[in-house]
Amino acid sequence: MQRRIVLDLDLCCGCRSCEAACRAAFKGEARIRHGDISGVAYLPLACKHCKQPLCLAACPVEAITKDEVNGLVVRSAFTCIGCRSCAFACSFGVIDAPLIRHVSQKCNLCSDREQGPRCVAACSSGALQWLSDEDIGRHEIGMRLVSKDQFFRRRS
Amino acid sequence: MNTIDPKTTTTKPVLCPFCSYGCEFGVVFDDFGIKGVEYLKDGCSGGRLCPRGSAAGLYLDHPRRLCSPSRGGRAVEWTKITAELKKALASPETVAVTFDRNITLEEYQSIAGFCQGAGIKQFASSYLEPETCLSDFLRSDFSEKEMESAQTIVILGDPFNQAPVSSKSIINWRLGSRDRRLYVIDSIRTHTAAYAHEFLKVRVGTEPLLLLALAQRELSGVDIAKATGIPGARISELAESFRRAGKGLIIACLPFAHTYDPVLLTEGLRVLSDYSGKAVVPYVEFAGYKGKMSFAGILDAIKKKGIKYLINFGELFPFYYPQLLPALKNVDVFATSTLKYDGCTALPAALNIEKSGTIMTTFGPRKLTGSVKPASGAKTVSEMLSMCEAKSEKLKVAETQEPRVDIDSRIGRILDMSIKPKKDHFRLIGEKIAFYYLNLLDKEMLKMNPADGAMLTLRQGDMVAVESKRGSHGLRVTLTSDVDPGVVAVPAESPEVRGLFDYVIEEDNRAISFVPTEVKICREE
Numbered sequence: 001m002q003r004r005i006v007l008d009l010d011l012c013c014g015c016r017s018c019e020a021a022c023r024a025a026f027k028g029e030a031r032i033r034h035g036d037i038s039g040v041a042y043l044p045l046a047c048k049h050c051k052q053p054l055c056l057a058a059c060p061v062e063a064i065t066k067d068e069v070n071g072l073v074v075r076s077a078f079t080c081i082g083c084r085s086c087a088f089a090c091s092f093g094v095i096d097a098p099l100i101r102h103v104s105q106k107c108n109l110c111s112d113r114e115q116g117p118r119c120v121a122a123c124s125s126g127a128l129q130w131l132s133d134e135d136i137g138r139h140e141i142g143m144r145l146v147s148k149d150q151f152f153r154r155r156s
Numbered sequence: 157m158n159t160i161d162p163k164t165t166t167t168k169p170v171l172c173p174f175c176s177y178g179c180e181f182g183v184v185f186d187d188f189g190i191k192g193v194e195y196l197k198d199g200c201s202g203g204r205l206c207p208r209g210s211a212a213g214l215y216l217d218h219p220r221r222l223c224s225p226s227r228g229g230r231a232v233e234w235t236k237i238t239a240e241l242k243k244a245l246a247s248p249e250t251v252a253v254t255f256d257r258n259i260t261l262e263e264y265q266s267i268a269g270f271c272q273g274a275g276i277k278q279f280a281s282s283y284l285e286p287e288t289c290l291s292d293f294l295r296s297d298f299s300e301k302e303m304e305s306a307q308t309i310v311i312l313g314d315p316f317n318q319a320p321v322s323s324k325s326i327i328n329w330r331l332g333s334r335d336r337r338l339y340v341i342d343s344i345r346t347h348t349a350a351y352a353h354e355f356l357k358v359r360v361g362t363e364p365l366l367l368l369a370l371a372q373r374e375l376s377g378v379d380i381a382k383a384t385g386i387p388g389a390r391i392s393e394l395a396e397s398f399r400r401a402g403k404g405l406i407i408a409c410l411p412f413a414h415t416y417d418p419v420l421l422t423e424g425l426r427v428l429s430d431y432s433g434k435a436v437v438p439y440v441e442f443a444g445y446k447g448k449m450s451f452a453g454i455l456d457a458i459k460k461k462g463i464k465y466l467i468n469f470g471e472l473f474p475f476y477y478p479q480l481l482p483a484l485k486n487v488d489v490f491a492t493s494t495l496k497y498d499g500c501t502a503l504p505a506a507l508n509i510e511k512s513g514t515i516m517t518t519f520g521p522r523k524l525t526g527s528v529k530p531a532s533g534a535k536t537v538s539e540m541l542s543m544c545e546a547k548s549e550k551l552k553v554a555e556t557q558e559p560r561v562d563i564d565s566r567i568g569r570i571l572d573m574s575i576k577p578k579k580d581h582f583r584l585i586g587e588k589i590a591f592y593y594l595n596l597l598d599k600e601m602l603k604m605n606p607a608d609g610a611m612l613t614l615r616q617g618d619m620v621a622v623e624s625k626r627g628s629h630g631l632r633v634t635l636t637s638d639v640d641p642g643v644v645a646v647p648a649e650s651p652e653v654r655g656l657f658d659y660v661i662e663e664d665n666r667a668i669s670f671v672p673t674e675v676k677i678c679r680e681e
Contacts, residue, residue, distance in 0.1 A: 016207055023597050
């Protein structure tokens with residue numbers, strides 16, 4: 001069963017624990033980033049592991065591959081030449097343009113950790129969740145937005 | 157797929173040492189040493205950790221970790237240090253002993269006993285963070301259930317950054333029922349403020365005045381609306397609604413150099429708590445202990461040239477207070493530290509993770525397991541005391557001086573200090589951003605209002621030199637309307653940034669307060 005990182009937009013407190021967990025585990029690589037929405041909201045941006053990944057299509061050396069079984073889109077640090085094509089191709093802007101150790105920074109959903117991604121485990125407010133497709137169907141997602149402005153929030 | 161092989165790694169559960177919220181995490185070891193941090197689902201915080209906790213692995217195994225005594229950056233033998241300390245202790249009237257954080261209750265008691273046994277009268281806390289004032293509110297019986305039954309919560313400051321793990325319970329409480337009311341008081345618009353039903357954005361440093369006004373305290377000769385920026389009629393309405401509201405809490409956090417008078421702020425919290433019948437819950441990094449005298453008393457004794465040696469147990473002092481270094485120039489300072497420092501004789505100390513004992517948390521006293529071995533060369537307080545062969549007496553709690561607070565003169569001082577800064581100058585305030593802890597993960601950013609940015613022709617990400625009368629430091633600008641025009645905010649985490657702030661010594665209780673400071677800002681080429 002495929003699992004994904006889901007963000008409960010109302011619960012994110014903007015503490016960047018997710019980014020800290022990622023950087024601490026991957027020696028400075030911020031594989032989860034933050035988007036600043038017009039100065040009123042901060043959103044963690046994690047790789048969506050798209051069904052048809054543009055980063056994979058754009059990679060000139062086939063360093064990015066998709067595992068058809070678990071849906072994971074992974075980058076090989078050995079093959080990557082640091083051309084940043086993936087960063088420019090990603091329509092969600094989750095791959096950071098600056099390189100670390102001459103390769104791009106690409107989330108692999110902490111495949112070295114059986115319990116799931118570290119960003120989800122660390123999330124101090126419980127906003128990031130690690131859900132299966134079945135759970136996602138039952139979840140209210142995509143209708144809320146964490147914001148510093150009351151106007152942007154649905155739940156009150 | 158690469159997976160961690162459980163045969164080659166071991167995970168030891170520890171209590172997080174970076175704040176007093178009492179989270180737990182696992183330290184993962186492999187054959188080569190510390191591998192990182194593991195999030196324990198069955199720990200008291202359910203595996204959730206703040207950026208500081210996540211960075212613990214980096215800190216424990218940091219290349220700057222101090223592993224042997226050093227002086228001016230050069231390694232010194234322990235035997236030489238011990239001989240020097242023994243020589244100093246032969247004339248106890250010339251020795252002052254101080255302590256800050258990263259010491260357990262048992263260690264504090266042994267330091268106090270050591271001072272008593274050695275005849276050292278100069279014994280004070282060098283933990284000069286403003287949050288020490290809030291430690292008196294810590295209780296051993298607080299639990300999150302108290303929050304669930306609350307109808308109104310007033311938050312002073314930004315708990316989402318002071319203790320990010322607390323955010324889950326606060327947000328769930330806030331979104332749990334429409335009858336609840338959340339008020340946030342701060343001079344910066346924070347994420348915590350975004351969740352408030354009403355955000356009371358006060359002028360910089362005037363939080364104590366608002367708290368006193370909300371408790372209907374008579375403030376003669378003070379135009380409270382002008383001073384705080386909150387309309388007087390609204391303050392009266394809120395004061396009445398706080399008093400009438402059923403169960404509630406006042407959550408307080410106090411970052412470095414965020415307000416002018418932490419002592420008056422504490423008094424304001426106490427008065428508001430009595431008036432509204434709502435308990436104060438402090439979220440602090442470390443629940444400080446009290447010495448025999450205030451730290452200003454030690455500075456006075458140094459000025460009189462009575463003190464020649466200063467021994468500090470802990471990890472912050474004097475590294476984190478560079479503005480105090482000129483006052484210590486004639487003193488031989490021996491300070492325990494966890495990271496390398498060149499300014500004095502630094503002695504390698506074990507972290508709270510690496511020792512057993514008791515520490516006070518928001519939810520009462522907790523036991524440290526001491527399951528991680530101290531870093532190579534690092535020693536605990538008791539090991540250091542026994543090396544000095546100091547005569548120690550059993551002492552439960554050191555004598556403390558109760559501070560006298562002169563409310564009227566302190567209010568007058570806040571009003572004097574909060575006047576508009578000079579032309580081309582800004583008011584620099586400190587804030588708590590958990591992510592910038594010790595610069596382990598990133599460098600601090602300077603928050604500036606876009607109007608000020610336009611005036612100085614600065615854009616997002618530009619480098620600026622921030623210059624105060626205490627020093628100068630380069631910072632990267634982030635433009636945001638979270639701060640008012642004329643105000644700039646910085647996470648006060650690194651010694652370089654903390655050194656920019658000015659300090660005042662209170663007349664009445666001789667407490668040292670680090671205050672919002674006037675600075676000049678110019679583009680760094």
